[in-house]
Amino acid sequence: MPDLPDPVDYAVPAFILLILIEIFVARARNPRAYESRDTLTSLLLGLGSTIAGLLTGGLVFALAVQVSAWRLFDIPFAWWAWIACFVLDDLAYYWFHRSAHRVRWFWASHVIHHSSQHYNLSTALRQTWTGFISLSFMFRLPLFLIGFPPEMVFFCVGLNLIYQFWIHTEMVRRFPRWFEAVMNTPSHHRAHHGTNPAYLDSNYAGVFIIWDRMFGSFVPERDDDPVRYGLVHQLGSFNLFWAATHEWIGIARDV
Amino acid sequence: MDKLIVFAGSLLAILAVFGLVRWLRLGNMAIRDAHDACQMARQGLPGFAPLDAIISTDHMAALVKGADGSYALIKCHGAHPAMRAMPHLTGVQRSGLDDHAVRIDMGDRAFGAVWLALDKSGEDKLLTWM
Numbered sequence: 001m002p003d004l005p006d007p008v009d010y011a012v013p014a015f016i017l018l019i020l021i022e023i024f025v026a027r028a029r030n031p032r033a034y035e036s037r038d039t040l041t042s043l044l045l046g047l048g049s050t051i052a053g054l055l056t057g058g059l060v061f062a063l064a065v066q067v068s069a070w071r072l073f074d075i076p077f078a079w080w081a082w083i084a085c086f087v088l089d090d091l092a093y094y095w096f097h098r099s100a101h102r103v104r105w106f107w108a109s110h111v112i113h114h115s116s117q118h119y120n121l122s123t124a125l126r127q128t129w130t131g132f133i134s135l136s137f138m139f140r141l142p143l144f145l146i147g148f149p150p151e152m153v154f155f156c157v158g159l160n161l162i163y164q165f166w167i168h169t170e171m172v173r174r175f176p177r178w179f180e181a182v183m184n185t186p187s188h189h190r191a192h193h194g195t196n197p198a199y200l201d202s203n204y205a206g207v208f209i210i211w212d213r214m215f216g217s218f219v220p221e222r223d224d225d226p227v228r229y230g231l232v233h234q235l236g237s238f239n240l241f242w243a244a245t246h247e248w249i250g251i252a253r254d255v
Numbered sequence: 256m257d258k259l260i261v262f263a264g265s266l267l268a269i270l271a272v273f274g275l276v277r278w279l280r281l282g283n284m285a286i287r288d289a290h291d292a293c294q295m296a297r298q299g300l301p302g303f304a305p306l307d308a309i310i311s312t313d314h315m316a317a318l319v320k321g322a323d324g325s326y327a328l329i330k331c332h333g334a335h336p337a338m339r340a341m342p343h344l345t346g347v348q349r350s351g352l353d354d355h356a357v358r359i360d361m362g363d364r365a366f367g368a369v370w371l372a373l374d375k376s377g378e379d380k381l382l383t384w385m
Binding site for chain 1: 258262265266268269270272273275276277279280281282283284298299301330332333334335337338339365366367
């Protein structure tokens with residue numbers, strides 16, 4: 001079994017470089033695209049998510065290995081298996097993400113990603129601190145039961161996360177129609193981050209927008225309805241801990 | 256040890272990016288006038304029908320009155336407006352230091368209290384609304 005690295009580690013320098021480029025493009029084209037406290041909050045939330053991942057990643061991997069013991073097939077590290085794993089992992093992500101918006105328990109850990117009223121590359125780094133608590137890793141367990149090796153699945157998870165970074169931008173309008181038809185793009189994902197009534201609960205895709213088209217959740221971005229980002233009930237706060245935990249606190253109060 | 260170095264490096268990089276955005280003075284916003292505030296309230300609070308607004312003289316906050324007698328409290332949050340619906344105008348306090356400023360506290364700790372610095376027309380409008 002190959003000892004695979006976390007691809008996200010190698011992508012971080014590119015993330016930083018792209019954020020710097022976007023900042024200077026924003027200065028020339030749309031100075032409101034970035035705001036210092038919002039950017040600081042996004043980046044610190046990203047750092048917090050990395051720490052949370054370090055604390056719980058080992059447990060999730062150990063669970064994946066345990067589940068793999070009941071696998072149906074022995075899938076090798078072959079090229080076709082990589083493709084199948086990447087596509088099926090993206091399907092699993094779609095159902096995780098759809099649930100993260102429609103089930104309050106999962107929303108409580110995902111809301112952090114939508115807490116900014118800005119939409120730029122730094123927003124992509126607002127990742128969950130409490131994904132382990134919400135048990136969101138459950139959505140990928142079927143992949144281990146099918147027989148995909150945990151190392152392969154987690155590598156594909158990393159690739160999926162890297163893909164989703166660059167679509168958090170207003171600097172790219174639209175790609176050619178064939179690309180927009182198959183792939184998740186900045187345009188599709190802007191609509192996903194919208195609070196406009198027309199865009200709520202749409203476009204849950206990670207990499208392939210085909211899942212939204214197949215399962216009826218696709219909504220195209222419209223030029224006559226500019227996206228307003230964030231939450232329907234805007235936080236109005238740059239407090240990191242409030243952004244990461246407010247929905248959990250809301251659940252606790254309601255229970 | 257390696258992880259600590261990565262953490263410290265990440266923190267420094269984050270602060271550097273924050274400093275760059277601040278230095279470039281990106282992300283300024285202001286509530287221009289009553290029309291602007293009404294438009295923000297209409298967009299941010301579905302179903303809210305704004306009638307008129309009081310704008311803070313620093314253009315960083317506004318209080319908007321709705322057709323149904325409710326209110327929208329708006330503050331500049333980064334480069335965007337953040338707002339709360341208020342069924343009634345409550346939590347309004349005069350500042351002890353400045354007669355021309357009021358503090359509106361809805362009791363939403365995360366959102367915080369909002370200060371409105373008022374000119375003469377704002378003062379008059381607020382008096383009639385209260």
